[in-house]
Amino acid sequence: MKINWGTGIVIAFIAFIAFILYFVVRMSMDDSANHDLVTKDYYKRELAYQKEIDAANSALKSEAKLKVEKTDEGVVIVFPKQFDFKKITGKVSLYRPSNKHLDFDFPISLSNTHLLIPDNRLVDGRWDITVSWNYKKQVFLHKEKLTY
Incomplete structure (x- = not known):
């Protein structure tokens, strides 16, 4: 199967978006990254x-x-x-x-x-x-x- 330029660009965009979404989900679920305010009150x-x-x-x-x-x-x-x-x-x-x-x-x-x-x-x-x-x-x- 031969991949042309258009298909390659679409695959690259999909891979990049999946890569970014993976890190967004991972950082939002990680307990070591605390997103609280600086002080309690x-x-x-x-x-x-x-x-x-x-x-x-x-x-x-x-x-x-x-x-x-x-x-x-x-x-x-x-x-x-x-x-x-x-x-x-x-x-x-x-x-x-x-x-x-x-x-x-x-x-x-x-x-x-x-x-x-x-x-x-x-x-x-x-x-x-x-x-x-x-x-x-x-x-x-x-x-x-x-x-x-």
């Missing part, structure tokens, strides 16, 4: 985003800048010395973009002007650190990306 958090902007601006105006440093013991968050550390409350959130099972939050409880996040809690890679803290009913926010 994405739309709810988006509505509260203006409060985050205000808290970050409040930290800039009050010169309440935190220092986040990597050390041998872990990550140290140093709070400004002009604030009484006993009156600081809030929450630290560590978000791992590559694996949501490694994310964790914990409350701020200070016995000094710095907070230590132990090395054993952190896996090597990128972390997004968000520190939301209050001092005398004023809300501050610090966000930073850290590669550990």
Whole structure:
């Protein structure tokens, strides 16, 4: 049987379409390709985003800048010395973009002007650190990306 140009082109198109459909079906069924939103309550958090902007601006105006440093013991968050550390409350959130099972939050409880996040809690890679803290009913926010 002799195949002419028209038949060859049609066979090539059909093979190409079958190839593309195979990968579309395979990727949509694959559990390792997660198509969820980045955070669980994405739309709810988006509505509260203006409060985050205000808290970050409040930290800039009050010169309440935190220092986040990597050390041998872990990550140290140093709070400004002009604030009484006993009156600081809030929450630290560590978000791992590559694996949501490694994310964790914990409350701020200070016995000094710095907070230590132990090395054993952190896996090597990128972390997004968000520190939301209050001092005398004023809300501050610090966000930073850290590669550990």
